[in-house]
Amino acid sequence: MAAVGRTGYCLVRPGILGNDGTYKTEIPIEGNRNAPKTDAEMLSEEQRRRQGRCQGIPGMPGLLYFITFDGPHYRLQPSWTHTLALGEQVRCVAVSESFVAVATTGRRRYLRIFSIKGGMQVSITGLEGEPLYLDAQGPLIMVIMHWSFDRSVGERQCKYMLLDTDNGNIVSRGAVPLAPGSSAVWCGFVRYGRREGRVGMSPRTPLVQDSGGVVWGLFFQAFSGICFRRSGC
Numbered sequence: 001m002a003a004v005g006r007t008g009y010c011l012v013r014p015g016i017l018g019n020d021g022t023y024k025t026e027i028p029i030e031g032n033r034n035a036p037k038t039d040a041e042m043l044s045e046e047q048r049r050r051q052g053r054c055q056g057i058p059g060m061p062g063l064l065y066f067i068t069f070d071g072p073h074y075r076l077q078p079s080w081t082h083t084l085a086l087g088e089q090v091r092c093v094a095v096s097e098s099f100v101a102v103a104t105t106g107r108r109r110y111l112r113i114f115s116i117k118g119g120m121q122v123s124i125t126g127l128e129g130e131p132l133y134l135d136a137q138g139p140l141i142m143v144i145m146h147w148s149f150d151r152s153v154g155e156r157q158c159k160y161m162l163l164d165t166d167n168g169n170i171v172s173r174g175a176v177p178l179a180p181g182s183s184a185v186w187c188g189f190v191r192y193g194r195r196e197g198r199v200g201m202s203p204r205t206p207l208v209q210d211s212g213g214v215v216w217g218l219f220f221q222a223f224s225g226i227c228f229r230r231s232g233c
Helices: 039-052 225-229
Strands: 002-004 008-013 063-068 079-083 088-095 099-106 110-115 121-126 131-137 140-150 155-164 169-175 184-190 205-210 215-217
Touching (some): 063 088, 063 099, 088 131, 099 131, 110 140, 131 184, 140 184, 155 205
Antiparallel strands (some): 131 140, 155 169, 184 205, 205 215
């Protein structure tokens, strides 16, 4: 996994969550929760643990390796590495002009932000759902997360979060607009504005594309190619 920005690129080893080979099952407790377990209950629990034991998978922590492009501001430390905690797996990565953003999953769902200069972690934010896509441009970060599954229509619903790293505020958050029966496949920014009186896109417009080929603008009107080609629109 890798991401490239204007100031450098980041190579990522996602990591392995791993397990100890124990099938974890919860035994319902009936009656008084503080009542001691009987010998039969203890034996039943031990049997379930033995039946559920299999070959364990050793975990491996995720690793970030950032390399800056040749420049006068980064000659003292042209590269840096950061090792994540065991049990936290990298799902998405994005590189902006001044930071590296990483969305993780596993035991923790975090949005971690690292400074390009030295790799110091400057921010950590908990995510509401499983991260799917991530992009960054300027001070803005957009992350697309899985939210729920609508069984009545068989569609997966997603949410987005737009974060401003300059002040740490959440600019906007909400549901991702998708065509019926489609799923999100890409998110990003465009930096087009108004050209000769024609309506285009505002700078750093966050967009999401679904599997049906439709590009959606978040929390405002999306781009219209027909309107863009017409003068006086």
